[in-house]
Amino acid sequence: MKAVCWHGKHDVRVDTVPDPQVCNSGDAIVKVSLTCICGSDLHLYNGLVPAMKKGDILGHEFVGEIAEVGSGVTRYRVGDRVIVPFPICCGACWYCKHELWALCDNTNPNSWMMEKLYGDTGAGIFGYSHLYGGYSGGQAEYVRVPFADVGLEKIPDGIPDEQMVLLTDVFPTGYQAAYYCDINPGDTVAVWGCGPVGLFAMKSALLLGAERVIGIDRFPERLEMAHVQCRAEVLNYEEVNVAQELQNMTGGRGPDSCIDAVGTGIEGAYDSVKQALRLESDRCSALRQLIKACRKGGTVSVPGVYSGFVDKMPMGALFAKGLTLKTGQTHVHKYLPHLVKLVQDQQIDPAFIITHRMALSDAPHGYRIFRDKQDSCIKIVMKPQGA
Numbered sequence: 001m002k003a004v005c006w007h008g009k010h011d012v013r014v015d016t017v018p019d020p021q022v023c024n025s026g027d028a029i030v031k032v033s034l035t036c037i038c039g040s041d042l043h044l045y046n047g048l049v050p051a052m053k054k055g056d057i058l059g060h061e062f063v064g065e066i067a068e069v070g071s072g073v074t075r076y077r078v079g080d081r082v083i084v085p086f087p088i089c090c091g092a093c094w095y096c097k098h099e100l101w102a103l104c105d106n107t108n109p110n111s112w113m114m115e116k117l118y119g120d121t122g123a124g125i126f127g128y129s130h131l132y133g134g135y136s137g138g139q140a141e142y143v144r145v146p147f148a149d150v151g152l153e154k155i156p157d158g159i160p161d162e163q164m165v166l167l168t169d170v171f172p173t174g175y176q177a178a179y180y181c182d183i184n185p186g187d188t189v190a191v192w193g194c195g196p197v198g199l200f201a202m203k204s205a206l207l208l209g210a211e212r213v214i215g216i217d218r219f220p221e222r223l224e225m226a227h228v229q230c231r232a233e234v235l236n237y238e239e240v241n242v243a244q245e246l247q248n249m250t251g252g253r254g255p256d257s258c259i260d261a262v263g264t265g266i267e268g269a270y271d272s273v274k275q276a277l278r279l280e281s282d283r284c285s286a287l288r289q290l291i292k293a294c295r296k297g298g299t300v301s302v303p304g305v306y307s308g309f310v311d312k313m314p315m316g317a318l319f320a321k322g323l324t325l326k327t328g329q330t331h332v333h334k335y336l337p338h339l340v341k342l343v344q345d346q347q348i349d350p351a352f353i354i355t356h357r358m359a360l361s362d363a364p365h366g367y368r369i370f371r372d373k374q375d376s377c378i379k380i381v382m383k384p385q386g387a
């Protein structure tokens with residue numbers, strides 16, 4: 001089959017690789033009908049995530065049709081259309097039982113690596129380095145999905161792939177980011193980063209009752225999408241003093257909640273130098289701004305991915321202002337039934353975010369334009385079949 005494989009920094013190729021096979025009785029093989037490139041894939045593309053190997057198959061956002069099931073799979077049959085959440089979950093451990101799905105204890109066969117780094121492990125993730133289990137990803141014609149009975153969600157009849165594929169990660173991630181803000185009616189939520197995660201965080205904040213959302217970025221087309229699609233007031237951080245503007249817009253108090261949908265994004269010079277000298281492995285200028293801007297007693301919610309140590313972290317401000325900090329991988333399974341229902345009820349059409357449609361064979365081009373934000377690229381979906 002054809003699959004998008006990582007070969008090194010800024011080097012992805014569409015290779016011919018062996019078809020996946022059922023290894024355990026709980027496995028399903030999914031024939032991928034649509035897959036996306038995610039902001040998280042850029043961390044791999046940019047060589048920022050350790051434990052990648054040449055030939056690793058990328059992709060953790062995909063939907064498709066069941067092509068084969070192991071003898072232990074009871075909930076799904078060949079031909080069912082399914083959503084595949086990006087974390088792989090056993091359904092039986094303490095974390096899965098408590099709906100902390102992305103922290104599943106049993107699905108990362110390389111848990112020792114993460115334990116060495118962080119003292120504990122999270123769930124395995126499709127196509128996201130050996131640190132997260134070394135699972136083959138969904139930017140491919142077929143994928144092996146372990147724990148199929150736990151992991152998959154059926155696609156209701158008549159709902160197109162383009163809407164459902166966004167429920168594998170970015171919509172639930174934006175939703176969790178907003179959910180973590182404990183929004184009260186009348187709240188103002190500011191979101192750093194108007195990429196897919198930030199845009200869904202704004203949409204979700206409104207769904208959860210926020211009165212105002214403010215989007216911060218530097219790309220005009222992203223700011224425009226935030227304004228038009230998410231009713232956001234927008235700030236271009238290259239043109240205005242964000243901290244000052246946020247104060248002005250909120251009567252001097254600051255937003256009730258601040259969401260970091262950037263992660264290891266574009267950094268300040270100081271941070272880049274430290275990164276170059278390997279004095280710290282993350283860059284967090286946006287995060288520092290969030291903590292500074294948030295109103296006293298508010299919430300700082302961080303869906304953006306961080307992966308190492310962060311210094312100049314204003315712990316004193318976090319304490320003095322009594323802020324709540326919430327972060328982590330998304331517990332996709334927890335939100336899926338509700339979000340599928342919102343789409344079915346036409347309360348949201350998540351496909352608003354898709355700007356580019358291409359064949360899987362165009363993936364190298366897709367990664368380039370998504371990284372460089374060329375051609376007003378916000379979200380790319382790729383069709384593996386017939387590519």
Ligand SMILES: NC(=O)c1ccc[n+]([C@@H]2O[C@H](COP(=O)([O-])OP(=O)(O)OC[C@H]3O[C@@H](n4cnc5c(N)ncnc54)[C@H](O)[C@@H]3O)[C@@H](O)[C@H]2O)c1
Nearest residue numbers: 039040193195196197262263265266303304305328329330
């Ligand atoms: N927690 C999770 O489970 C989870 C899931 C998916 C994605 N993510 C992470 O969420 C983040 C966003 O993902 P995405 O797909 O939207 O990525 P993206 O790269 O498309 O968007 C990031 C946006 O942030 C903007 N940005 C950069 N620096 C900024 C700054 N200082 N202030 C304001 N905006 C700034 C960029 O211009 C860009 O538009 C990434 O770090 C990604 O890894 C986390």
Ligand SMILES: [Zn+2]
Nearest residue numbers: 038040061169
């Ligand atoms: Zn993703």
Ligand SMILES: [Zn+2]
Nearest residue numbers: 090093096104
């Ligand atoms: Zn589990």
